[in-house]
Amino acid sequence: MTLEELEQIARDVHRENGEFDYQINVCTDLACASHGSDSVREALAAAAQATGKNVLIRKTGCMGPCSSGPMVRVDPAGTLYHRVPTSSAAKIIESLGSAPVAELQCDLNDHFDSQVRVVLENSGYIDPEKIDDYIERDGYKALVQALTEMEPADVVREVTEAGLRGRGGGGYPTGLKWSTVSKAVGDIKYVICNGDEGDPGAFMDRSVMEGDPHRVLEGMALAAFAVGASQGYIYVRAEYPVAVARLTTAIREARRRGLLGSNICNTPFTFDVEVRLGAGAFVCGEETALIASIEGKRGTPKPRPPYPAVSGLWRKPTLINNVETYANIAPIIRNGSKWFHDMGSERSKGTKVFALSGRIRNTGLIEVPLGITLREIIDRIGGGVPEGHTFKAVQTGGPSGGCIPAEMLNLGVSYDALLAAGSIMGSGGMIVMDDTSCMVSIARFFVEFCMTESCGKCIPCRAGTAQMYRLLTKICNGEATMEDLNLLVDLCETVKETSLCGLGMTAPNPVLSTLKYFRNEYIDHIVNKRCTAGVCKIGQVEEVMA
Amino acid sequence: MSSTVDIKTLVIDGKEVSARAGQTILEVARENGIEIPTLCHLDGLSDVGACRLCVVEVKGNHKLFPACVTSIFEGMEVTTQTDRLKKHRRTILELLFTERNHICSVCVSNGHCELQTLGQSQGLTHVRLPYRNPNLPVDASNERFTVDHNRCILCTRCVRVCAEVEGAHVWDVMGRGINSMVITDLNEPWGESSCTRCGKCVQVCPTGALFDKGKVGNSHPKHPDFLPYLNMMREAK
Incomplete structure (x- = not known):
């Protein structure tokens, strides 16, 4: 494959698509599929055939506003329809060439206007099972360019200068990680893509893998070229069967096009990817546990150092990055590091995909430039909390994160600002809470999550989270004393400071951040035996699980 | 060299x-x-x-x-x-004492238990956390040894000695988090497992979780000090 050949494919696909008068894109991502987008697509195809109109009907990945599904977009006009019932298919086909169907038109202009799509640029525009669709939108151009025109060190430098930081949550500078692995000694190196997304309320990586799988493969191939690896693994949780199927198809198609395999682009560079399934353990998202799991061992974390960059998979130098991190690589190489560096805030560059959910009008997948305020995300993009309710807090970072209260909504979203506020950026889950949410219950929910997902290796996390859960249950049941609260804080400190891996170290965050901003709710439960949100049924005995 | x-x-x-x-x-x-x-x-x-x-x-x-x-x-x-470290160590020990059923007076390792000794040396005088009192089994199916899961602290010394020194890898951990348990083979009774009856796991167990049948208290001190010697002799060979 040469750049000319790649461009020829793109031109061919473009010409073939241009032979259709209209292109109708139907989102088949999980949320839209659960609203019946598959039957909408079939009905559209049937109606098109019946009318004899020359229409291309394409199934695509996520378009964003998941709560408004099924989503349908008609190109070239770009008319966006939402909540499309199967019965309206004929009407949509009929309207082609005349005025759009007014009652189905999506009016989420505010929702889209503040967004910048880099990672999601193809999601909703391409058929994720067709490599040529990806190539038509400049796919694999970065890889071919890098292989034919750049040295591995140039790729590392571009990524470093772009200022990209790990999108899995930690925010470690990606370029620094790449340069460490590239300098590590060893003739065998591995690259791993961490697709074990498991935070409650997070579905960014799933949508990327399902909507644009080749973007992840291209990012991994570029990484492998940069660090000198020839084998890659994508670790995906088995709960994502569609992502697994799409990635498997993508790998097969990329091999067929000669974009994976031996001597890619007639260069000495050889790289192939395998999909490995996770068996449902949250802790396998931790890099050392993930590596143990790929090796076929029990997925438990190991003390670091040695870091995977030095001794990772089968004790070889290993580069491990998140799905979204890899998804950012191709556009950085294609458009240059400066283009990426110009987006975002002082120390957090580029864009970030968030999964917006909870008590908010427009739930779904959004991508925003870093530095944007929480207020803009929640009020403008998310459309605010439901009518008649007041915003209370937003939870970021999943079970490792914290709750940010209303008075801090003007906070610009960046790794450092969220950390300073007692939360973390995390992988991108954003759960909005209003006056119907009890913060003690929320903290208890996340601690329960960490308790059941603890691997059991180290004592503070294994037994500490179980005791924290008991104390929080006591508070929720109105049976706790102020001494219990002090004990809880004490326990949080030990679990945070002495746990072996990130899961344990951050497990107390939901408790500590809610205690910081909503201490009055804890006191209310303990002293006044009252839950103002009406969530905790004080007086009724609840079974203690652990 | x-x-x-x-x-x-x-x-x-x-x-x-x-x-x-x-x-x-x-x-x-x-x-x-x-x-x-x-x-x-x-x-x-x-x-x-x-x-x-x-x-x-x-x-x-x-x-x-x-x-x-x-x-x-x-x-x-x-x-x-430091005060910070001492506090954390006491809390960790407290978490261990409350996790399962550690009742020293009826334990075969009373007086020789590493957990008991640490509790004393680290100045643990009271337990603030509630005892979890889980209902855990005792497996006495092996003709020579018994495992009492009530006293297990999941240190995995038995798992490591069996895999690394004896080379049998009979012991491993099953379950997650607070429900983790050490098991023999694929959770077979110890007596029916592929155990070689070498007894190394019993000697390295810091508590009374693994013990020789018929031995109690003062008659059951453990001798994990054979390990460095064994390793040294193997390396010399």
Whole structure:
């Protein structure tokens, strides 16, 4: 494959698509599929055939506003329809060439206007099972360019200068990680893509893998070229069967096009990817546990150092990055590091995909430039909390994160600002809470999550989270004393400071951040035996699980 | 073979000490008579850094470091006994005592138990947390040994000695988090498992979870000190 050949494919696909008068894109991502987008697509195809109109009907990945599904977009006009019932298919086909169907038109202009799509640029525009669709939108151009025109060190430098930081949550500078692995000694190196997304309320990586799988493969191939690896693994949780199927198809198609395999682009560079399934353990998202799991061992974390960059998979130098991190690589190489560096805030560059959910009008997948305020995300993009309710807090970072209260909504979203506020950026889950949410219950929910997902290796996390859960249950049941609260804080400190891996170290965050901003709710439960949100049924005995 | 040895100097608890590059804080501290409490660590087995009792402070870092798996470096300044560390160690021990059913008076290891000894040496005088009192089984199917899961602290010494020294890998851990359990083979009764009856796991078990049948209290001290000797003899061979 040469750049000319790649461009020829793109031109061919473009010409073939241009032979259709209209292109109708139907989102088949999980949320839209659960609203019946598959039957909408079939009905559209049937109606098109019946009318004899020359229409291309394409199934695509996520378009964003998941709560408004099924989503349908008609190109070239770009008319966006939402909540499309199967019965309206004929009407949509009929309207082609005349005025759009007014009652189905999506009016989420505010929702889209503040967004910048880099990672999601193809999601909703391409058929994720067709490599040529990806190539038509400049796919694999970065890889071919890098292989034919750049040295591995140039790729590392571009990524470093772009200022990209790990999108899995930690925010470690990606370029620094790449340069460490590239300098590590060893003739065998591995690259791993961490697709074990498991935070409650997070579905960014799933949508990327399902909507644009080749973007992840291209990012991994570029990484492998940069660090000198020839084998890659994508670790995906088995709960994502569609992502697994799409990635498997993508790998097969990329091999067929000669974009994976031996001597890619007639260069000495050889790289192939395998999909490995996770068996449902949250802790396998931790890099050392993930590596143990790929090796076929029990997925438990190991003390670091040695870091995977030095001794990772089968004790070889290993580069491990998140799905979204890899998804950012191709556009950085294609458009240059400066283009990426110009987006975002002082120390957090580029864009970030968030999964917006909870008590908010427009739930779904959004991508925003870093530095944007929480207020803009929640009020403008998310459309605010439901009518008649007041915003209370937003939870970021999943079970490792914290709750940010209303008075801090003007906070610009960046790794450092969220950390300073007692939360973390995390992988991108954003759960909005209003006056119907009890913060003690929320903290208890996340601690329960960490308790059941603890691997059991180290004592503070294994037994500490179980005791924290008991104390929080006591508070929720109105049976706790102020001494219990002090004990809880004490326990949080030990679990945070002495746990072996990130899961344990951050497990107390939901408790500590809610205690910081909503201490009055804890006191209310303990002293006044009252839950103002009406969530905790004080007086009724609840079974203690652990 | 290179005859040069890379020697580093560092400070542990105010005492200047020297060490070979690659040694852990724990090794160097013990060589110099500085005691750091440990539970999952055992001389002669690989380290897993799981019990977190050996955490120490290193100057310039707010983070705590497990001494058993942290390598020393030139100019390192380590503190092993601070109020912060002592408090964490007591809380960890408290978490262990309340996790299962540790009742010293009816335990075969009373007087020889590492958990009991640590409770005393670390100044644990009261338990603030509620006891969980789980209902756990006792497996006496092996003709020579018994496992009482009520006394297991999941240090995985049995797992490691069986896999690394005996080479049988009969023991492993099943389940997750608070529900983790050590098991023989694929959770077969110990007596029906592929166990070689060597008894190494019993000798390395720090509590009364694994014990010789028919032995109680003073008649059942454990002897894990065979391990470094065994390893030394194997290496010499």
